[in-house]
Amino acid sequence: MGQGVVDGGSWPETHGSEASRALMEKARRGDRRAFDTLVGDYANMVTGLAWKFLGSRDDALDCAQDAFVKAWENVERYDPKWSVATWLRRIVTNLALDRLRRRRPVAAFDLSAEDFLPADVERPDAAAARLERADSVREILSALPEKYRTVLVLRDMEGAEISDIARITGTNAATVRWRLHRARALFRDRWSAVWNKEQ
Numbered sequence: 001m002g003q004g005v006v007d008g009g010s011w012p013e014t015h016g017s018e019a020s021r022a023l024m025e026k027a028r029r030g031d032r033r034a035f036d037t038l039v040g041d042y043a044n045m046v047t048g049l050a051w052k053f054l055g056s057r058d059d060a061l062d063c064a065q066d067a068f069v070k071a072w073e074n075v076e077r078y079d080p081k082w083s084v085a086t087w088l089r090r091i092v093t094n095l096a097l098d099r100l101r102r103r104r105p106v107a108a109f110d111l112s113a114e115d116f117l118p119a120d121v122e123r124p125d126a127a128a129a130r131l132e133r134a135d136s137v138r139e140i141l142s143a144l145p146e147k148y149r150t151v152l153v154l155r156d157m158e159g160a161e162i163s164d165i166a167r168i169t170g171t172n173a174a175t176v177r178w179r180l181h182r183a184r185a186l187f188r189d190r191w192s193a194v195w196n197k198e199q
Helices: 013-028 032-054 057-073 084-101 124-143 146-157 162-169 173-198
Strands: none
Touching (some): 013 032, 032 146, 057 084, 084 146
């Protein structure tokens, strides 16, 4: 995790779920090298998910580190019926939400301009408008009730399957779909309110 890369890339599970499960089985038998390989495979994705909840690169890195420590400490409790990605998503989601509960929602997003500026040159007015939109998205997300924020981040920002979100949140697919519908409606309403006020 030394690079500290925070991105929205796809989870490696889609390219090697059986390989990941095999490594996890070795880890369950005490093979630390196998677990370290999993950490390397999933570090960016775990950190990216934490960042989407917490909005701070440093907090995301800390949360990801805590997630892997927790995963290692509880490796024997891993259920092979779950994909490794879903299991790790559940751990990091719970840890990120715990962190959010311990601090004020608005303070959850302390992104700086460099987190959004592209590598190529951009007109200052366009960059300012994009940054303002990004700040608004994060502010609205932070104000949503936890159960709605969770499904919105996992589905619309992470691309997690409904069935996986149900496992992560300890609910069922119907509940996840209803919460997602409600979360999107709340987000749209608050987004419209913010931008209509700006006009």
